[in-house]
Amino acid sequence: MNLKALKFCRFKGQPNEWAVEGRPKEGNFEQWLTLDNVNLIVGKNASGKSRTINAIRHIADLLSSDVKLSVLNTLGYGTAEYSLKFTDENESIDYYINFAEGKITDETLTVNGVEKLNRSLGKLWYEGANDFLDFQTDDGVLAVSKRDKKQHSFFEKLYFWGKNLSHYRFGDQLGKNAYLRDLDAIKDDDEVDLKDGHEVTEAFIRGKRLFPDSFSNGIIADMKAISYDIKDIDAKPLKNFPITGYGLTVKENELDDITDQREMSQGMFRVLSLLIQLNYSLLSVAPSCILIDDIGEGLDFDRSKTLINLIIQKVSGSSVQVIMTTNDRFVMNEVPLEYWSVIQRVSKKSLFYNHRNSKATFEDFKYTGLSNFDFLSSEFYIDNAED
Numbered sequence: 001m002n003l004k005a006l007k008f009c010r011f012k013g014q015p016n017e018w019a020v021e022g023r024p025k026e027g028n029f030e031q032w033l034t035l036d037n038v039n040l041i042v043g044k045n046a047s048g049k050s051r052t053i054n055a056i057r058h059i060a061d062l063l064s065s066d067v068k069l070s071v072l073n074t075l076g077y078g079t080a081e082y083s084l085k086f087t088d089e090n091e092s093i094d095y096y097i098n099f100a101e102g103k104i105t106d107e108t109l110t111v112n113g114v115e116k117l118n119r120s121l122g123k124l125w126y127e128g129a130n131d132f133l134d135f136q137t138d139d140g141v142l143a144v145s146k147r148d149k150k151q152h153s154f155f156e157k158l159y160f161w162g163k164n165l166s167h168y169r170f171g172d173q174l175g176k177n178a179y180l181r182d183l184d185a186i187k188d189d190d191e192v193d194l195k196d197g198h199e200v201t202e203a204f205i206r207g208k209r210l211f212p213d214s215f216s217n218g219i220i221a222d223m224k225a226i227s228y229d230i231k232d233i234d235a236k237p238l239k240n241f242p243i244t245g246y247g248l249t250v251k252e253n254e255l256d257d258i259t260d261q262r263e264m265s266q267g268m269f270r271v272l273s274l275l276i277q278l279n280y281s282l283l284s285v286a287p288s289c290i291l292i293d294d295i296g297e298g299l300d301f302d303r304s305k306t307l308i309n310l311i312i313q314k315v316s317g318s319s320v321q322v323i324m325t326t327n328d329r330f331v332m333n334e335v336p337l338e339y340w341s342v343i344q345r346v347s348k349k350s351l352f353y354n355h356r357n358s359k360a361t362f363e364d365f366k367y368t369g370l371s372n373f374d375f376l377s378s379e380f381y382i383d384n385a386e387d
Contacts, residue, residue, distance in 0.1 A: 001088035001161050002321045003289060005032040008055050010080045017348045020052050023357045032085070033341070033352045038312050040295075040335050041325045041352075042376055043343030048350030049325040052343075053167070053291045056323065059084070059097075060289070063162030065145045066195070073102030088157055095158060103139045109154065116154050117143055126151045164288035166194045166277060171297040174273040175200035176261055179245035183235060194281065194288075200273045201235055201248055207280045215283060222275045222314075226306045228268055229253045238262055248272065267298045271307060278311065281320050288320050295324040296331050305334040312339065329373040337362050337372060342381045353381040 007030060009019040022031035041049050059082050061067035072078050079100045086093040091112060098106040107119035116125040124135040124143065128151055137146055147155035168174060174197040180186075183205060192203045207215040216233055223230050232251040237244060238260050247261040250272070261269055274292070281288050295311075296304030308324070308331060315322050326332060332340075340362075341354040355362045358381060365375050375381060 005085040007083040047343040060162040060165040078102040
């Protein structure tokens with residue numbers, strides 16, 4: 001299931017209001033930000049790139065019950081309004097939720113245009129009864145968190161989308177400082193949490209067990225494509241570690257000894273961690289959304305470019321959706337504009353321009369002879385947007 005469109009507003013009507021929307025049409029705001037299978041969010045500093053990624057992560061945490069609304073409220077994110085459109089094969093799911101100071105004021109869900117939940121009316125569809133029944137839950141609890149697989153199967157897809165979403169802050173550790181005490185403690189039926197990228201060793205072990213032939217070979221081939229020439233990857237005891245700890249190791253062709261994750265450069269480990277978890281998602285055919293903030297951070301230009309092209313190639317046509325952000329002009333110049341969503345920051349809003357809502361503008365720019373970065377820096381996407 002893919003997230004196809006969203007509108008988001010935090011602290012609506014308050015001095016610190018901030019919204020995510022698509023390009024305004026004929027002067028009218030509150031348009032949908034549409035998304036595709038592969039998305040690269042670009043924009044000037046402080047335009048809202050990371051905040052948009054975080055907003056998507058927050059709703060995923062709520063839908064999966066990984067985080068309670070009361071916790072988000074404590075962190076300062078307890079007032080927001082989400083409108084989301086999902087597609088899954090021939091099914092469309094529209095979900096809306098509005099909450100203020102950790103209390104839900106409205107929540108609705110429709111499937112193919114047919115309403116299944118209306119929280120304001122206290123109505124929830126029960127499949128066994130083939131009818132709406134009255135329901136009531138705490139005002140700090142999402143209705144989806146009370147799902148019943150038999151009675152409310154329409155909630156399951158929202159839950160699994162939220163549960164399978166991954167969020168990688170490329171400038172962070174991505175599991176480099178996380179070790180295992182016992183490899184045998186990982187059971188075949190254990191769930192691997194890919195949400196933050198910290199359980200990368202667990203993901204590798206599970207992937208190697210589930211896909212013994214293709215998993216490791218695919219990662220090795222991907223690493224070689226990004227000029228990390230390795231011939232083996234494994235999970236072994238860390239060298240010169242004060243206690244027994246297991247982590248990722250690679251055998252580089254030009255070195256006699258293995259290199260464990262403590263010895264790897266941060267850039268090499270970030271790429272390895274991301275590719276392990278991307279290949280795991282693709283091979284397990286788990287419909288998922290991968291958020292990557294500051295893609296390529298800490299890598300040289302050639303490796304950043306190759307990594308992004310590899311991600312696009314692997315994800316295209318799959319069940320995995322990728323939403324990336326970058327502030328690197330060299331990376332922007334290498335990623336085709338068809339994948340771009342460009343942010344214009346105006347008062348209280350981040351407005352998104354992309355090939356879907358400004359097709360003529362994006363197509364016209366191809367004939368200017370300018371670089372992709374000029375599309376952003378010259379604000380061509382604003383000045384030439386069609387009515």
